[in-house]
Structure formats: structure tokens, C-alpha cells
Amino acid sequence: AQSVTQLDSQVPVFEEAPVELRCNYSSSVSVYLFWYVQYPNQGLQLLLKYLSGSTLVKGINGFEAEFNKSQTSFHLRKPSVHISDTAEYFCAVRNPSNFGNEKLTFGTGTRLTIIP
Amino acid sequence: DARVTQTPRHKVTEMGQEVTMRCQPILGHNTVFWYRQTMMQGLELLAYFRNRAPLDDSGMPKDRFSAEMPDATLATLKIQPSEPRDSAVYFCASARGGLDAYEQFFGPGTRLTVL
Incomplete structure (x- = not known):
């Protein structure tokens, strides 16, 4: 079974400051990893994903994440945040070899609040 | 602009x-x-379908919930009878399916309030 832990439920950050949202996963097999963002009163949309290859992946809106297999982490970062980044961020994991079962396991989410 | 649509938006x-x-x-x-x-449980998978057939509905309370796909362009989720604890936002998401289909596209959700 897989699981995802997002250690911080809320993260306040001043505008133009850097941010890191933490995500750790647990799995006995290799994984695909995802970050989704949910803006207020909207559904989730994909920010970025790690499937294989380079451990540093870049996504939309200036976000990037680094896959660290030894630490089983996939932390999300942005060097300078904007007010429009205020949203809830979800880390998710999927088993790539489990054909016919594309379920994502989501973390509990981190609410990022940007302070002007 | 391809999007997942959900109705109603509020109920x-x-x-x-x-x-x-x-x-x-x-x-x-x-x-x-x-x-x-929900605030308490976060995001929970209730069920999912491929080619209109249910693949996994283990997250769904069977006694009152049912999910179907009458055709390829419509999926429905029914609750009968509804209870206050069912109050939540319900999201539908779609994907191409298969090992190389990595992204789920989410609809805007239906916000359900049961009094």
C-alpha cells in the first residue's frame, strides 16, 4: 500500500519570498509522483509530475519539485511567490506498474497563504 | 477548450x-x-470507471451510494437516502486511461449540503 504525508497543513509566506511545501511518501515499489493545486472554489489541476529520469522537475507557474528516493520525498518549491499562488496544494502518488489501477493516493493538502 | 463539466454546482x-x-x-x-x-477527511476516492465499467468502488458506501456511466459522455453519482454527513464537495475527474495516461482532469465540483 502507498501513502503520502504532507507535514504542513498551513504555510504562510510573504509575497516574493521563497517557499517549500513538503511531501513524503511510502511505497514498497517505484512510484509516480504528482503535485496538484486547488484554487478557491475550483477543482484540482496538475502542477507537475515525476515519472522517471531527471529528479528535478519543472511545472507550471514557476514551481519545481525534486524527487529524492533515499529520503522518499518530493518537495515542491518556488523561489518567489505571488499573491495568485494562494491555494491548496496536494501531493499524490501512483503505482506505475499496476496496470488497470490508475488510482492516485493524495496527501491531506497544504494551504499556502501569501501575505502581501 | 476541453473541460470536465459537473452539474449541479451547488445542491x-x-x-x-x-x-x-x-x-x-x-x-x-x-x-x-x-x-x-471534506475538511475532516480530505480528498477521498469513491469509485472509478474505465470504458463505462466500474474498476474500483471500494471507497463508496454501498448502502446509499451508487455510481454509473450510462454512456461514454455521462457519469452519475447518486445518494439515496442522503444524510447530513454526506455534505461535501464531490469532484469528478477524467483521464485517457492506461499506463501512459498520467494526468487526471478535474471538474469544478458539486457542493452538496444535506440539512
Whole structure:
């Protein structure tokens, strides 16, 4: 079974400051990893994903994440945040070899609040 | 602009009433997911379908919930009878399906309030 832990439920950050949202996963097999963002009163949309290859992946809106297999982490970062980044961020994991079962396991989410 | 659509966007009903939520997946997507989001439980997968057949509905309370895909362009989630604890935002998501289909596309959700 897989699981995802997002250690911080809320993260306040001043505008133009850097941010890191933490995500750790647990799995006995290799994984695909995802970050989704949910803006207020909207559904989730994909920010970025790690499937294989380079451990540093870049996504939309200036976000990037680094896959660290030894630490089983996939932390999300942005060097300078904007007010429009205020949203809830979800880390998710999927088993790539489990054909016919594309379920994502989501973390509990981190609410990022940007302070002007 | 391909999007997943959900209706209604908001629903207020009384305990014991039947509730039907509808989802239109993106054209060409053959996999549909139903999620429920609450403050307490976060995002939970209720059920998902491939090519209109249920693949996994283990997250769904069977006694009152049912999910179907009458055709490739419509997925429904029904609650009968509804209870106050069913109050939540229900999301539908669709995907192309298969090992190389990595992204789920989410609809805007149906906010259900059961009084």
C-alpha cells in the first residue's frame, strides 16, 4: 500500500519570498509522483509530475519539485511567490506498474497563504 | 477548450432525499473518477470507471451510494437516502486511461449540503 504525508497543513509566506511545501511518501515499489493545486472554489489541476529520469522537475507557474528516493520525498518549491499562488496544494502518488489501477493516493493538502 | 463539466454546482437538500450528481468527462477520455472532499477527511476516492465499467468502488458506501456511466459522455453519482454527513464537495475527474495516461482532469465540483 502507498501513502503520502504532507507535514504542513498551513504555510504562510510573504509575497516574493521563497517557499517549500513538503511531501513524503511510502511505497514498497517505484512510484509516480504528482503535485496538484486547488484554487478557491475550483477543482484540482496538475502542477507537475515525476515519472522517471531527471529528479528535478519543472511545472507550471514557476514551481519545481525534486524527487529524492533515499529520503522518499518530493518537495515542491518556488523561489518567489505571488499573491495568485494562494491555494491548496496536494501531493499524490501512483503505482506505475499496476496496470488497470490508475488510482492516485493524495496527501491531506497544504494551504499556502501569501501575505502581501 | 476541453473541460470536465459537473452539474449541479451547488445542491441543498433535506435528509432522506435522493441526490443525483452528473459529470461529463472530456471527449475521448475513457476513465472517470469520483472523489469526495471534506475538511475532516480530505480528498477521498469513491469509485472509478474505465470504458463505462466500474474498476474500483471500494471507497463508496454501498448502502446509499451508487455510481454509473450510462454512456461514454455521462457519469452519475447518486445518494439515496442522503444524510447530513454526506455534505461535501464531490469532484469528478477524467483521464485517457492506461499506463501512459498520467494526468487526471478535474471538474469544478458539486457542493452538496444535506440539512
